[in-house]
Amino acid sequence: MWRSAARRSSQIRRLLSSSAPPAGPLATVPAPCIVQKRGNDILNDPWYNKDTAFPLTERDRLGLRGLLPPRVMSFEQQYERFINSYRSLEKNTRGEPDSIVALAKWRILNRLHDRNETLYFRVLIDNIKDFAPVIYTPTVGLVCENYSGLFRRPRGMYFTAKDKGEMMSMIYNWPQEKVDMIVVTDGSRILGLGDLGVQGIGIPIGKLDLYVAAAGINPQKILPVILDVGTNNEKLLDDNLYLGLRQPRLEGEEYMAVVDEFMEAVHARWPKAVVQFEDFQMKWAFETLQRYRNRFCMFNDDVQGTAGVALAGLLGAVRAQGRPLHDFTKQKIVVAGAGSAGIGVLSMAKQEMLRMLGKTGEGEGNNQFWVLDKDGLITKDRKDLDPAVSSFARGHGPDEIPDLHEGASLVEVVRKVKPHVLLGLSGVGGIFNEEVLKAMKESDSPRPAIFAMSNPTTKAECTPDDVFKHVGENAIFASGSPFSNVSLGNGKTGYANQANNMYLFPGIGLGALLSGARHISDDMLQAGAECLASYITDDEIQKGILFPEVSSIRHITARVGAAVVRAAVAEDLAEGYRTVGPKELGSMSESQTVDYVARNMWYPIYSPLVNNK
Numbered sequence: 001m002w003r004s005a006a007r008r009s010s011q012i013r014r015l016l017s018s019s020a021p022p023a024g025p026l027a028t029v030p031a032p033c034i035v036q037k038r039g040n041d042i043l044n045d046p047w048y049n050k051d052t053a054f055p056l057t058e059r060d061r062l063g064l065r066g067l068l069p070p071r072v073m074s075f076e077q078q079y080e081r082f083i084n085s086y087r088s089l090e091k092n093t094r095g096e097p098d099s100i101v102a103l104a105k106w107r108i109l110n111r112l113h114d115r116n117e118t119l120y121f122r123v124l125i126d127n128i129k130d131f132a133p134v135i136y137t138p139t140v141g142l143v144c145e146n147y148s149g150l151f152r153r154p155r156g157m158y159f160t161a162k163d164k165g166e167m168m169s170m171i172y173n174w175p176q177e178k179v180d181m182i183v184v185t186d187g188s189r190i191l192g193l194g195d196l197g198v199q200g201i202g203i204p205i206g207k208l209d210l211y212v213a214a215a216g217i218n219p220q221k222i223l224p225v226i227l228d229v230g231t232n233n234e235k236l237l238d239d240n241l242y243l244g245l246r247q248p249r250l251e252g253e254e255y256m257a258v259v260d261e262f263m264e265a266v267h268a269r270w271p272k273a274v275v276q277f278e279d280f281q282m283k284w285a286f287e288t289l290q291r292y293r294n295r296f297c298m299f300n301d302d303v304q305g306t307a308g309v310a311l312a313g314l315l316g317a318v319r320a321q322g323r324p325l326h327d328f329t330k331q332k333i334v335v336a337g338a339g340s341a342g343i344g345v346l347s348m349a350k351q352e353m354l355r356m357l358g359k360t361g362e363g364e365g366n367n368q369f370w371v372l373d374k375d376g377l378i379t380k381d382r383k384d385l386d387p388a389v390s391s392f393a394r395g396h397g398p399d400e401i402p403d404l405h406e407g408a409s410l411v412e413v414v415r416k417v418k419p420h421v422l423l424g425l426s427g428v429g430g431i432f433n434e435e436v437l438k439a440m441k442e443s444d445s446p447r448p449a450i451f452a453m454s455n456p457t458t459k460a461e462c463t464p465d466d467v468f469k470h471v472g473e474n475a476i477f478a479s480g481s482p483f484s485n486v487s488l489g490n491g492k493t494g495y496a497n498q499a500n501n502m503y504l505f506p507g508i509g510l511g512a513l514l515s516g517a518r519h520i521s522d523d524m525l526q527a528g529a530e531c532l533a534s535y536i537t538d539d540e541i542q543k544g545i546l547f548p549e550v551s552s553i554r555h556i557t558a559r560v561g562a563a564v565v566r567a568a569v570a571e572d573l574a575e576g577y578r579t580v581g582p583k584e585l586g587s588m589s590e591s592q593t594v595d596y597v598a599r600n601m602w603y604p605i606y607s608p609l610v611n612n613k
């Protein structure tokens with residue numbers, strides 16, 4: 001029985017106005033799905049396969065009779081069976097090394113993904129807090145490191161340096177007619193693990209799993225891509241089992257020609273697909289962003305998604321001090337890491353400060369940032385100063401803190417600056433050591449904030465235990481990979497927030513798609529970040545909670561997506577999506593836009609299969 005449209009939309013409204021995530025199905029009986037296959041071809045296709053849940057009538061219609069055990073299980077029974085086997089695995093691997101347990105958990109989920117996508121995405125959505133660390137950071141890092149050994153079957157597309165001249169036709173090898181969302185990497189900077197070559201494909205796969213779980217992108221319309229242009233990782237080049245091209249990375253024009261050809265091929269086949277660039281080393285992250293951002297609907301998650309999430313956290317840290325948001329302009333911020341993520345954060349934070357001050361130009365406003373890279377504090381005395389960093393480099397003069405010289409160490413900088421916030425995007429585990437954290441105790445903020453944003457867990461600049469122990473109970477902590485909260489005694493909790501771009505990129509991609517944006521502008525990204533920042537209540541902020549629970553990620557993404565749609569409309573960048581034109585998008589109120597976004601989220605439920613052959 002079909003629910004009426006009115007009932008459906010009131011259900012969506014209820015789901016989105018409550019704090020609960022919109023987890024339930026929006027219709028009890030989904031539309032039938034036309035299938036051109038029969039028999040074993042259906043069982044071997046994870047999109048159509050229902051395993052033991054094929055009803056008898058469907059088994060007859062689709063030539064499945066006799067190919068399955070006779071008992072018909074319900075979806076709920078299958079779900080319970082999977083969760084039970086997952087829990088047994090957790091029990092049986094207790095006491096084993098962390099990496100063994102993590103890979104065992106990843107394998108059981110990956111096997112389900114290979115076999116039955118509907119069940120896989122349903123368990124992922126319902127248990128996202130438990131499963132995100134398995135399909136995403138930190139386990140995805142381990143999976144990438146061991147990809148060649150773990151490989152069983154391909155997922156996504158592999159374009160290589162040897163495919164030059166072929167990509168325009170190769171793109172048609174992808175079996176799906178329509179693709180909405182692409183995540184692409186060249187494997188050159190996988191999390192904080194460096195160059196992993198072709199093995200980096202695990203990252204687009206994990207990010208797109210989140211696109212399905214958080215943004216409700218239809219899994220038939222996603223495409224993970226690796227651009228294999230070689231690797232400079234000697235260990236991989238020497239490894240007989242390595243599955244990528246065994247040659248040094250292409251550089252310069254040769255490199256750009258591969259990426260250009262890939263982008264042209266994508267655009268030719270799916271002109272409205274959104275392309276997310278992920279885990280490119282800094283020089284290519286910036287070069288490709290500049291080159292493509294006004295030509296294609298694309299963004300770089302490490303530069304732009306990370307910046308928005310960090311900005312939301314930085315604004316939360318101001319609120320936690322009981323100060324008005326405008327005081328963000330007076331915060332002293334030390335950033336360890338001047339790479340693609342660090343520079344992205346600095347640029348967006350600076351833009352926000354200038355906006356608050358009503359200023360627009362470069363060089364206006366105070367420099368509230370002290371930036372360090374692997375060679376220490378960056379000042380104007382630095383030789384070969386990267387132009388991307390130069391506006392944040394410290395100079396000389398009365399506004400500067402005396403004795404803070406070029407290359408000063410992190411602990412020196414923290415001691416002298418007494419920053420409100422210490423933010424790490426260095427990719428180096430443990431650099432916020434005891435000495436540095438004890439120096440943060442002298443921060444000018446009553447609630448010193450420490451963001452250890454590097455991934456995976458082994459690369460986090462510090463742990464929440466260290467922060468609450470060395471900085472004190474008033475500290476605020478956030479990390480890129482998940483940590484458990486810390487018990488502070490007396491029933492008090494030290495919150496381990498997760499400051500990860502997963503709170504933004506699904507909404508950015510979804511909003512860009514559903515608005516039919518020509519490209520993704522700074523205003524669209526800022527709207528997403530501001531939406532995330534405003535999601536947390538004052539009560540939560542006072543407790544030290546800066547980011548929402550991962551379990552509410554669909555709910556957050558619907559709102560971020562709507563904010564992005566509205567920003568695209570406001571800038572006249574929206575061309576519309578399917579039957580919804582730009583005019584209609586423009587006439588939607590804020591809550592109608594949220595409804596529109598939520599209505600377009602795919603939800604895993606078995607559809608009746610109809611064979612039309």
Ligand SMILES: NC(=O)c1ccc[n+]([C@@H]2O[C@H](COP(=O)([O-])OP(=O)(O)OC[C@H]3O[C@@H](n4cnc5c(N)ncnc54)[C@H](O)[C@@H]3O)[C@@H](O)[C@H]2O)c1
Nearest residue numbers: 191192337338339340341373374426427454455480500501
């Ligand atoms: N939490 C998130 O959402 C998120 C998003 C993007 C990136 N990251 C993480 O941030 C890290 C960096 O990513 P990136 O793309 O900027 O990498 P990158 O390689 O472009 O930059 C790393 C920077 O850190 C600097 N650095 C190295 N050692 C240092 C040290 N001891 N002290 C201070 N700085 C040091 C380097 O000089 C460089 O400037 C990675 O671990 C990545 O996983 C996290």
Ligand SMILES: O=C(O)C[C@H](O)C(=O)O
Nearest residue numbers: 137191279302455500501
């Ligand atoms: O992948 C993540 O978890 C976040 C980020 O994109 C990163 O590169 O670390």
Ligand SMILES: [Mg+2]
Nearest residue numbers: 278279301302
């Ligand atoms: Mg990344």
